[in-house]
Amino acid sequence: QVQLVESGGGLVKPGGSLRLSCAASGFTFSDYYMSWIRQAPGKGLECISYISTSSTNTNYADSVKGRFTISRDNAENSLYLQMSSLRAEDTAVYYCARVGGSGSYKYFDLWGQGTLVTVSS
Amino acid sequence: SYVLTQPPSVSVAPGKTARLTCGGDNIGSKSVHWYQQKPGQAPVVVVYYDSDRPSGIPERFSGSNSGNTATLTISRVEAGDEADYYCQVCYTSRDLVFGGGTKLTVL
Numbered sequence: 001q002v003q004l005v006e007s008g009g010g011l012v013k014p015g016g017s018l019r020l021s022c023a024a025s026g027f028t029f030s031d032y033y034m035s036w037i038r039q040a041p042g043k044g045l046e047c048i049s050y051i052s053t054s055s056t057n058t059n060y061a062d063s064v065k066g067r068f069t070i071s072r073d074n075a076e077n078s079l080y081l082q083m084s085s086l087r088a089e090d091t092a093v094y095y096c097a098r099v100g101g102s103g104s105y106k107y108f109d110l111w112g113q114g115t116l117v118t119v120s121s
Numbered sequence: 122s123y124v125l126t127q128p129p130s131v132s133v134a135p136g137k138t139a140r141l142t143c144g145g146d147n148i149g150s151k152s153v154h155w156y157q158q159k160p161g162q163a164p165v166v167v168v169y170y171d172s173d174r175p176s177g178i179p180e181r182f183s184g185s186n187s188g189n190t191a192t193l194t195i196s197r198v199e200a201g202d203e204a205d206y207y208c209q210v211c212y213t214s215r216d217l218v219f220g221g222g223t224k225l226t227v228l
Contacts (some may be wrong), residue, residue, distance in 0.1 A: 043158045045209075101152075103214045104213065106211050
């Protein structure tokens with residue numbers, strides 16, 4: 001069925017690195033922009049990055065720019081988030097989400113179940 | 122940047138109508154999307170493009186957008202509608218933002 005499944009979360013020390021993965025199934029992955037959205041414990045939603053269908057365009061929130069890198073492998077139907085120089089404030093559930101719409105009409109029409117990243121010594 | 126303002130909480134009795142607002146500068150000129158998030162679950166889009174509903178979302182959920190306020194209206198509220206609701210817009214062709222969320226409590 002149509003779904004997104006994240007993996008790779010866990011406990012990491014401040015300054016450390018982690019790579020998240022998102023496996024897509026049930027739809028033509030290469031047709032869609034994809035994104036990572038996070039939610040700190042008890043807080044709201046923050047879109048931290050998205051990537052275009054062919055990886056030519058990427059966008060990052062200021063909070064992660066220069067530390068996180070989004071990528072995708074259309075042959076493997078997979079989305080990735082390489083996170084480095086992690087900080088305590090990066091602790092959150094990280095969701096993979098499919099982008100519906102385009103340009104100024106982007107929204108998120110399919111979400112994974114999320115993976116928890118905890119940054120702590 | 123662009124700020125979306127949502128009331129932290131709204132309470133409504135079962136069977137009544139809940140109106141959740143999302144305020145932003147000239148938000149009526151933008152396309153607003155609404156998400157429902159139940160405890161321990163991922164968000165789900167309930168309204169997109171101001172007033173469109175994805176398949177599977179009850180007609181009780183409707184949206185409107187004008188001036189500086191967008192509104193998600195939930196008619197005939199049920200206990201299962203209790204959740205956090207977030208609005209979201211793209212304020213440029215590249216940048217987007219979520220509101221802080223509203224916790225809907227069904228009394």
